[in-house]
Amino acid sequence: MIDRIKELMEAKGLTSTQLADGVDVPRAVVSHILSGRNKPSLDVMVKILSVHRDVNTEWLLLGEGSMYAKNFSSQITSSNSEKAAAEAENLIDTIPRASPSLENIPSGKVVPNVQPAAAQASKTLERIVYFYSDKTFEAYMPG
Template sequence: MKERILEFLNSQNKTSSQFAEEIGVKPSSISHIISGRNKPSLDFVIKMLTRYPFISYEWLLFGRGNMFNQPAEPSLFNSSDYDDKSDSSGKEVTMVQTGNRVSPDNDSSPAVEQNDESSFRSATSSKSGLKRIIWFYEDGSFSEFFPRSSL
């Protein structure tokens, strides 16, 4: 573990005394760890990981993986975006799976059947006009459809 501590100090361009001050230990304890006289205590490791949360604990303790935690890449379809079950009016809405479509169970408007072209045309002939349709696929890809203005 001392080699990994030294590697971290070198990567951050820190002296052992700067490091000791930042994690709240005596400089002599860092010196003893680096010289091999003492092994890092649990308290030392906790202080180091608390002060530098971007260090991978698995790398520090076991030497596995990268030195730094990989930042979590935000997903286009983050599941936490869909956990909120209230609509913009603030009332609760429960989604119910029916066939190939999902509709709210407090259905205040008639559902549009997938194969009903007249319903589709009436739905798309609103005053504001339809600009584009985006299909999102399970593999994370998507495709766009830009309808002609004369429907």
């Protein structure tokens, strides 16, 4: 399991600090897991899976199948900009379930638009999220 957590971190470009902060566990917990001192608890694994919903549960827990769940496989590429877009989408998906504080979200990330113009034409606006410097946010859902 430790190797799969490390592989997940590498695939998403996360440091141990970012992983710990992102899943709301103490940094020492992740450090001890990665060093092999402790095995990950079920609580830690559930938190990782709840934040990283694109990750295949069977892969993370049992090492079976591919890293990403089937319904997210279209987002997976070797391009850094597409990885950033997928990470941002996962982050936005967690906002309604999270508290209004955004302490765990890295600031200053800009996510490029990686969709071709033809694909954008068929899209409709779902929501706009404003992030403020005091680590609060507001979501606007049109019509």
